Amino acid sequence: MIGYVCIGTNDLPRAGKYYDALLAVIGATRQGETERYIGWGMSPSDSLLLLIKPLDGKPATAGNGTMVSLTVDSKAKVDALYEKALALGSKDEGPPGLRGADFYAAYFRDPEGHKLAVYLSN
Numbered sequence: 001m002i003g004y005v006c007i008g009t010n011d012l013p014r015a016g017k018y019y020d021a022l023l024a025v026i027g028a029t030r031q032g033e034t035e036r037y038i039g040w041g042m043s044p045s046d047s048l049l050l051l052i053k054p055l056d057g058k059p060a061t062a063g064n065g066t067m068v069s070l071t072v073d074s075k076a077k078v079d080a081l082y083e084k085a086l087a088l089g090s091k092d093e094g095p096p097g098l099r100g101a102d103f104y105a106a107y108f109r110d111p112e113g114h115k116l117a118v119y120l121s122n
Contacts, residue, residue: 002047003047003048004039004047004048004049004050005047005048005049005050005068006037006050006051006052007049007050007051007052007068007110007112007114008052008053008054008060008061008112008114009051009052009053009060009112010053010059010060010112011112012035012036012037012038012051012053014111015051015110015111015112016033016038016051018088018089018110018111019038019040019049019051019110020040021084021088022081022084022085022088022110023040023049025077025080025081025084026070026072026077026081027042028040028041028042028049029041029042031043031044031046031048032048036052036053036055037050037051037052037053038050038051039051049068049070060112061113062109062112062113062114062115063114066114066115067107067115067116067117068114068115068116068117069116069117069118069119070116070117070118070119071118071119071120071121072118072119072120072121073120073121074120075096075104075120077118077120078096078104078105078106078118078119078120079096079106081106081118082095082096082106082108082118085108085110085116086108088111089111090108090109090110090111090116091108091109092107092108093107093108093109093115094106094107094108102122103119103120104119104120105117105118105119105120106118106119
């Protein structure tokens with residue numbers, strides 16, 4: 001149901017390098033970019049994660065209570081994405097593990113403070 005998600009940035013080139021390295025772990029690549037945004041997906045017709053400079057020209061800030069969740073098809077990918085995020089300078093918000101009976105997930109914040117989750121989709 002979700003077509004794309006936008007995350008604000010104050011340094012598009014730096015943040016782009018972070019997300020290039022992070023999302024490569026799950027096979028996502030750049031699907032489009034301009035001087036204002038970069039978009040990643042698994043294919044051109046896939047849902048996108050967009051990194052964008054705010055249109056109003058004001059500084060981007062991490063949303064309080066906002067979280068972007070990425071879905072993968074194995075626990076190993078949850079673990080790998082989490083480890084890559086930490087290696088790239090992310091802040092730990094919860095290591096990989098079960099939350100409830102069958103929800104395997106990990107949580108971290110990107111260098112600008114945006115909270116992300118990665119979880120196993122059954």
